[in-house]
Structure formats: structure tokens, C-alpha cells
Amino acid sequence: MKIKIAKNAGFCFGVRRAIDIAEKTAKRKFKVYTLGPIIHNPQEVGRLKKQGIETLKNPKKVKGGFIILRTHGIPFELHKKLEENKSINIIDATCPFVKRAQNIVKQLSTDIKSSDKTIILVGEKVHPEVVALVSYGNEKCVVIENIREAKKFKGCGDLNIVSQTTQTPKNFNNIVKVLKKRYKTKVYNTICKATLDRQKSAEKLATSVDLMIVVGGKNSGNTRRLAQICSAKIQTYHIETVNSLKEKWFKNIESVGLTAGASTPNWIVKEIEGIIKKIGEKRTC
Ligand code: SF4
Numbered sequence: 001m002k003i004k005i006a007k008n009a010g011f012c013f014g015v016r017r018a019i020d021i022a023e024k025t026a027k028r029k030f031k032v033y034t035l036g037p038i039i040h041n042p043q044e045v046g047r048l049k050k051q052g053i054e055t056l057k058n059p060k061k062v063k064g065g066f067i068i069l070r071t072h073g074i075p076f077e078l079h080k081k082l083e084e085n086k087s088i089n090i091i092d093a094t095c096p097f098v099k100r101a102q103n104i105v106k107q108l109s110t111d112i113k114s115s116d117k118t119i120i121l122v123g124e125k126v127h128p129e130v131v132a133l134v135s136y137g138n139e140k141c142v143v144i145e146n147i148r149e150a151k152k153f154k155g156c157g158d159l160n161i162v163s164q165t166t167q168t169p170k171n172f173n174n175i176v177k178v179l180k181k182r183y184k185t186k187v188y189n190t191i192c193k194a195t196l197d198r199q200k201s202a203e204k205l206a207t208s209v210d211l212m213i214v215v216g217g218k219n220s221g222n223t224r225r226l227a228q229i230c231s232a233k234i235q236t237y238h239i240e241t242v243n244s245l246k247e248k249w250f251k252n253i254e255s256v257g258l259t260a261g262a263s264t265p266n267w268i269v270k271e272i273e274g275i276i277k278k279i280g281e282k283r284t285c
Helices: 013-026 042-049 076-084 096-111 128-135 147-152 169-180 193-206 221-231 266-284
Strands: 002-005 032-035 053-056 066-069 089-092 119-122 141-144 159-163 185-188 211-215 236-239 255-260
Touching (some): 013 053, 042 053, 193 221, 193 255, 211 266, 221 236, 221 255, 255 266
Parallel strands (some): 066 089, 119 159, 159 185
């Protein structure tokens, strides 16, 4: 059984940067917190916890030490509140590509003089990145997740369309197309290159194998989209760890494709590759 790994898979620049920042900060012998998981991978967050990096839901619990802002960013108001607390040191690990999208939304919300909801965010309403982006929009944002919502949308004025950094170009472009028919639009494509590269590589690989395994947090939006893209081509399983692998998936399979979301560490991918290899060897014995 052949195992092929996607050309672009696993940690992206933004995630690697955030983890480097967290690990360096942990060496400073102060208490280190992250507000919400620093990245969307429970296993890597667990590994960082062993280094003393604690994930918090409530910033009120922070008394002194360092607080690291996660790759997806945090809402504007919350950031301001944290800055007012002089007993904590803030280290911003928001990915620069997410920051760029935040700055675009912020600038648009200042430039738009009316109070109309004319900033459209293409993304998942409950995703932390989108929640934070909305907070920069000064109540002028509407989040649209899919074509159905785009068709239903009723607004007035010209529209400015921005994307969650990890959306698929297909969903983004389809929504833009629908809105363009009814409104004058200005499009800011803020999908990041790491996302595009991983999606393209996964799609290409899925067309050349019998089965795809997508590795990454179930809470990771970009991993879920990789799984959707692959599922459209071939039988695909989205798993977080080796424990979810099932031998029966590989019956009559000659080639397996392996890819991983931008927040999936290499050690998990390697572990899974090793087990799949063993399953293949067992079969040939
Ligand atoms: S997927 Fe893109 S936007 Fe998200 S952390 Fe990675 S590089 Fe940054």
C-alpha cells in the first residue's frame, strides 16, 4: 500500500510563529496564558500545557504574567480591556494575515459614513477569527456563510466583501457572484496563501489515490474544509489522532493520501503515517 503525503500539509507560517512565541515566552519563568486555544489542535495545545502554557476562557482570572493572543485574534473590545489591566503583559501572536483582514475591516468601518451594514464577511459565524473580525466592523458587518444566505441577503448601499482567511475560493467566489448581481461590490480577497496551497495540494492528491486521510482538530475550520474538498473527490476520513484509525478502511486500498490542516503538528502526521505503513505491511505478510 502506497502512502502519498500532500505537497503542502500541516503547520503554516502563522501557526508555527504563534507556537514559537508561546514556547519562548514559557522559558521566561512567568505564568503564561493563552486566551482560548492558541491554535485549533487539542493535542498540540496539550503538549504546550506541559510546558506551563495554560488556556483560559475567562481573562478575569489572569493575575500577572503573560497572556498570548491566539493566531485567530481576539475581539477588539476584549483586546482593549486587556490593555487596561496593567498587571498583565500582552503578547500578540495573531497571524499577520488575520491582522491584515482585521485592518481592512477596521479601515472600511471608518471610511463608510452611513450606519448601513455594508461590510460582508464570508465565513463561519461562530469561528473565533470571524467573531473577532466582526468586532472591528463597528456594527457594519454581516456574516454570510453560503450561497443560500447570500441570496437571502437584503441590504442597501454598495457592498465591501472580505473573507475569513481560511475559506475556500469556491465558496467565496460563489457568494461574490450572487451578491454582484444585485449590488455594486468591492472585493477584498483575504484568503491566505497557506490555505490556498493546502487546499490545492489536497484536491490534487485526492484525485490520484484510493482513500484520503485528513489529519487535524475537529475544531479547525481549515482542516474541516480540506476534508470537504477531498470528500468531493474520494472516500475521506477526518481524524485527530492515530486512535481513530480503523484497519477496515484500508481493505482493497492500494494508495492512501495523507494531508493535514494548517494547525496540525508534524509529530501527529508522522505517527499516523507510521501506523498506516504497519497496516499495509501486515496485509502483505
Ligand atoms: S492559515 Fe493562514 S491566516 Fe491562518 S494562521 Fe495560517 S497563515 Fe495565518
